[in-house]
Amino acid sequence: MTSPISFTALPGIGEILAGDDLAGIACAAFSRIPLAVRNGDILVVAQKVISKSEGRLVHLGTVTPSPRALELAAVTGKDPRVVELVLAESREILRAKPNVLIVRHRCGFVMANAGIDRSNVQGEDVALLLPLDADASAAALRDALQTRLGCRLGVIVSDSFGRAWRHGVVNVALGVAGLPALIDRRGEQDRHGRILEVTQVAYADAIAAGAALAMGEGAEGTPMVLARGLSWTAPENNGQALIRPLEEDMFQ
Structure with a gap:
């Protein structure tokens, strides 16, 4: 019999500061829900929590926009200091239009504004960058949790992405540890005996x-x-397994 799938928000997390012990905070939160953590559970953590704990906050007053940032800010209508941070976090600019700045992040994600955000961040003149390595962050948190709890867990670091052909955002996995981010089902048969030729399941994205x-x-x-x-x-594979290689990018 298949177990029911459930998602339980952990209460009482509070504001996260640089250097905070996320494993300790998560364990304290586990004690406030009517579930005992067990083997096979997965903790999904918002990217902002990871970034804040890793000190990825930048005070915009310390940022001097480059000529390129000023140029892109004029096109997009965005704060040139934020655009400068976007440039520093990106491999390339893919689209720049009014209110839109789509980039290829240094970790390979194609996303708006290099994932830089100012919502749910304390301070009027502060921006929050993505973790330096979301997979490493997920692995470190998983190791710390398993040491404290004595059970086998998965960890997903998630963030909200827009979609090119659909309105709205949806949570996806940036970093993954302890589970398959991508499951390749090519070569399997469907219910009618047909061979699956292209089916790869973005498993961690679906969980996120x-x-x-x-x-x-x-x-x-x-x-x-x-x-x-x-x-x-x-x-198991990590979040990088979800990123389509450049040579397979159909929209370059």
Whole structure:
């Protein structure tokens, strides 16, 4: 019998500061829900929590826009200091139009504004950057949690992405540890015996999207979600497995 899938927001997380012990904060939050953490559970953590704990806040008063940043700011209508940070965090600019700046992030993500955000960040003149390495962040948090709890867990670092052909944002996985981010089902048969030729399941993205329903996108204050009831037989791989290689980019 298949176990039911559930997503439980962890209460009482509070504001995260640089250097905070996220594993300790998560363990304290686990004690406030009517579930005992067990093998196979997955903790989905909002990217902002990771970035704040890693000190990825930048005071915009310390940023001097370059000529390129000033040029892009004039096109997009964005703060030139934020645009300068976007340039520093990006491999290339893909689109620049009024209110739109799409880039290829230094970690390979194609996203708006290099993931730099000013919502749910304390301070009027502060911006928050993505983690330096979301997969490493997920792995470190997973190791710390497993040491404290004595059970096998997965960790997903998630963020909200827009979609090129659809309105709205959806949570996706930036960093993954302890589970397969991508499951390749090519070569399997469907119910009618046909061979699957292109099916690859963005497993961690699907979990992140489900967790977002419990996490929220605004002032909910619940940036950690415990996912339960999921199982897999595929080998583990990290968030980089979800990024399409440049040579396969159909829209370059």
